[in-house]
Amino acid sequence: MAEHPAYPVGLRLTGRRVVVLGGGQVAQRRLPALIAAGADIRLVSPEATPSVEAMADAGEIAWEQRPYADGDLADAWYALIATSDTDANAAASAEAERHRVWCVRSDDADQATAWTPATGHSEGVTVAVLTTSARDRDPRHTAAIRDAVVEGLRDGTLVAPHQRTRTAGVALVGGGPGDPDLITVRGRRLLAEADVVIADRLGPRDLLAELPPHVEVIDAAKIPYGRFMAQEAINNALIEHAKQGKAVVRLKGGDPFVFGRGMEEAQALAEAGIPCTVVPGISSSISVPGAAGIPVTHRGVAHEFTVVSGHVAPDDERSLVDWPSLARLTGTLVILMGVDKIGRIAETLVAHGKSPQTPVALVQEGTTAAQRRVDATLATVAETVVAQEVRPPAVIVVGEVVGVGVGPHGAA
Known part of the structure; x- marks a missing residue:
């Protein structure tokens, strides 16, 4: 076949038959994602790793403990061929071609009709990386690209603004004990998406320097008290900015609920009808x-x-x-x-x-x-x-x- 780039597509496998041939390490790595996709998984293999066997025992997959036989792929939508028997792999690949079943082969990507991309996930987004041709296939390179993109999305260094209108709300983010690397990846991502950050003195201050210029940073220790106590003033600031339709992050040291008055803020937001997300932090x-x-x-x-x-x-x-x-x-x-x-x-x-x-x-x-x-x-x-x-x-x-x-x- 002429060399053409693979066409990327997302398969919706919920309730659809997927056949996996071979119960070794390849199947062990691929099965969790297929299970998460809701596929009806049929494993055909004389033996399996303990982890794969545990999936069968839990009822997540149906295991037929025998070698591959012609006809196993007849009702499949998708097949993963990963046995140690080259002849069986070739025969199964030929059957997949006859039945027009998209087929991945772990031993010979050139003979497969589909490739498994290097995938990662971040807050509702799946990142999938494929090489453009079989000649250029380099699994380590594609995995490294995937990791870089996913890490960038998680830690906020790669920001893709939401184009749809966001629901106003407040995130109570535990910043950890002080080292900026010890904030959770979710907390760091929310910081990168914030319009307003109300920060404690004990929060990871170095992270504030990384925020874009348009982000308003408010020092909680310097909020004018007026006739209110300090905590009431902070509560009011959270509510006021959220009601303006802004994404607000309350950045706190440690964990919001470990001597952090996080519940007081969550209760005030609930009384005001403001959605609140709590992101735990590493307690000092x-x-x-x-x-x-x-x-x-x-x-x-x-x-x-x-x-x-x-x-x-x-x-x-x-x-x-x-x-x-x-x-x-x-x-x-x-x-x-x-x-x-x-x-x-x-x-x-x-x-x-x-x-x-x-x-x-x-x-x-x-x-x-x-x-x-x-x-x-x-x-x-x-x-x-x-x-x-x-x-x-x-x-x-x-x-x-x-x-x-x-x-x-x-x-x-």
Whole structure:
């Protein structure tokens, strides 16, 4: 046949018969997408990998445990030929040609009537990459192109504006602990599509510099309060911009619902009839200790960890934390927003039974270039914070896991 480029098309296989010959690694890679497409899949193969066998056991595919036989493709719309028997592959390919069944061959692309593109997905879009001819086929190259396009769509570096009218709304995006690379791909994409970004001080600031010039960036710490409290002013700003038909992102540090007042904002938006999307973020309570070489749990050391807010002291009537109970726990205690209260917190824990020699680590500016770790004990932490000039934001870890870390801050 004359050399012509392949014609790209999307097959709608829902409820339609697809025959897969061979249950090896090729089938294992291709079957999930066929299952996701809703195809009626018939696998013909004497044996299969454990993963393929599990698909059959789950009823996702019908498996006939035998070799290929002429007539297997008679009712198929699409066929994937991937056996280790060259003769069987050739015979099946010839049958597909007779029955006008589009056929992919894993062993000989030149003899196939269809090719499987390198595919990826991003927010309702499927990216499929094909080479123009059999002569130019280079699976690694097409996969690399696919990965570059999908990654660009996910992280916002490749932006394709929506042409249809968007529904106004707000996305509460958890920005993670500070390192801009630790925001989720969905969060980064929503940032790239935003008209307005209302950002916390503890959000990943470096991401704001990447936003297009037309995006309005509002510092939540500097919203005029007027007669409202700060949180009410932020709620009002979210509602006001969303009602103007803008795509609004509320960029918060860590996770929106971990001491982030995200639910207060979601409730205010719901009362105003504004659609709200919540994008979880990596909480500093886990990620910052990890970045400093501290596991919050470790086999034989800690079977649980507890995260508490230290923004009010244990003797403050506003405190909702049961500090005496925490002192009796044997696991890890992670304290957020507690740098200036750590002295009274340590005294309370010791007064209720915690050993004064319990290790403590303070990780300041975790996951950023300014990260530093300061170690102490419950007995010395108050004076250490002053002597070492530890400042917020810092995550405080209390427990034996502090001494488990690896690398420069501890021995395995």
